[in-house]
Amino acid sequence: MDLTKIITVAGKPGLHRVVAQGRQALIVESLADGKRNPVPLSVKVSSLEEISMFTTGDDVLLKDVLTKLHEVNNGGAAADPKSDDGTLWAALLLALPTADKDRIYASDVRKLFTWYAQLLAAGEFAKKEEANEEKVEVKDEAKPKKAVAKKAKAGAAAKGPKPGGAAGPPKAAAVRRGGQRGS
Numbered sequence: 001m002d003l004t005k006i007i008t009v010a011g012k013p014g015l016h017r018v019v020a021q022g023r024q025a026l027i028v029e030s031l032a033d034g035k036r037n038p039v040p041l042s043v044k045v046s047s048l049e050e051i052s053m054f055t056t057g058d059d060v061l062l063k064d065v066l067t068k069l070h071e072v073n074n075g076g077a078a079a080d081p082k083s084d085d086g087t088l089w090a091a092l093l094l095a096l097p098t099a100d101k102d103r104i105y106a107s108d109v110r111k112l113f114t115w116y117a118q119l120l121a122a123g124e125f126a127k128k129e130e131a132n133e134e135k136v137e138v139k140d141e142a143k144p145k146k147a148v149a150k151k152a153k154a155g156a157a158a159k160g161p162k163p164g165g166a167a168g169p170p171k172a173a174a175v176r177r178g179g180q181r182g183s
Contacts, residue, residue, distance in 0.1 A: 002127070003047065003048040003049045003062075003063050003066075003124075004047060004049045005017050005018045005047075006018075006031070006047070006048045006049075006119070006124070007026075007028065007045050007046060007047050007048065008045070008046050008048070008115075009028065009039050009043060009044075009045055010043055010044040010045070011043065012037075012039075014030055014031060014032045014114075014118060015030075015031045015032075015048070015115055015118050015119070015122075016028035016029060016030055016031065016037075016039075017029045017031060019036060022038075024040065024041060025038040025039055025040050025041060026038070026039045026041070026045065027039075031118050031119070031121070031122040032118060032121075048062055048063065048115070049061075049063060053065055053096065053099065053104065053108075053112075054099070054100040054103040054104050055096065055098040055099055055100055056098045056099075056100050057098055060096060060098075062112075065095060065096050065112070066112075066115075066116055066119065068095040068096065069091075069095045069116055070116075070120075070125050071095075072094050072095045075125065077117065077120065078091055078113055078116050078117070079091035079113055080113070081110050081111075081113040081114040081117060085106045085109070085110075088106070088109045088110060088113060089101070089106075089109060091113070092109055092112065092113075
């Protein structure tokens with residue numbers, strides 16, 4: 001799952017996908033309704049790729065927590081974000097048993113399950129599975145081509161420079177100091 005283009009924008013609810021970047025604003029598309037809006041560069045924006053969760057050991061990236069939630073729920077919906085805090089914590093502890101209850105607020109857990117539901121509805125987890133299948137196919141096809149490309153480069157290097165051509169790119173003419181102004 002690629003979360004580099006999925007962001008959260010301060011002051012706007014939900015998750016957004018970065019569509020384009022201009023000089024003074026980002027163009028984002030809401031995952032919930034698909035509407036596109038400009039976001040000025042002065043507004044705080046956080047990529048989901050950079051967010052992590054507190055645990056009793058080292059912090060865990062949000063990407064890993066969301067993936068584990070997806071595995072625990074067998075690709076289906078998780079706990080309802082509007083349910084009570086105890087239910088949400090129980091669902092989080094199934095996916096992340098080392099979650100630190102002292103440093104993670106209940107509102108953060110609620111937000112996690114809201115984001116999970118939005119990513120699931122947008123089909124981001126399905127894109128991950130398709131990308132993994134494509135990578136396997138590309139790796140199998142790429143091996144023979146690389147060997148052929150290496151042989152072609154080795155053959156061209158052994159032949160030397162092309163006949164009738166220069167040995168390399170033309171060199172720039174040197175500028176005389178006396179011809180420059182102010183010297």
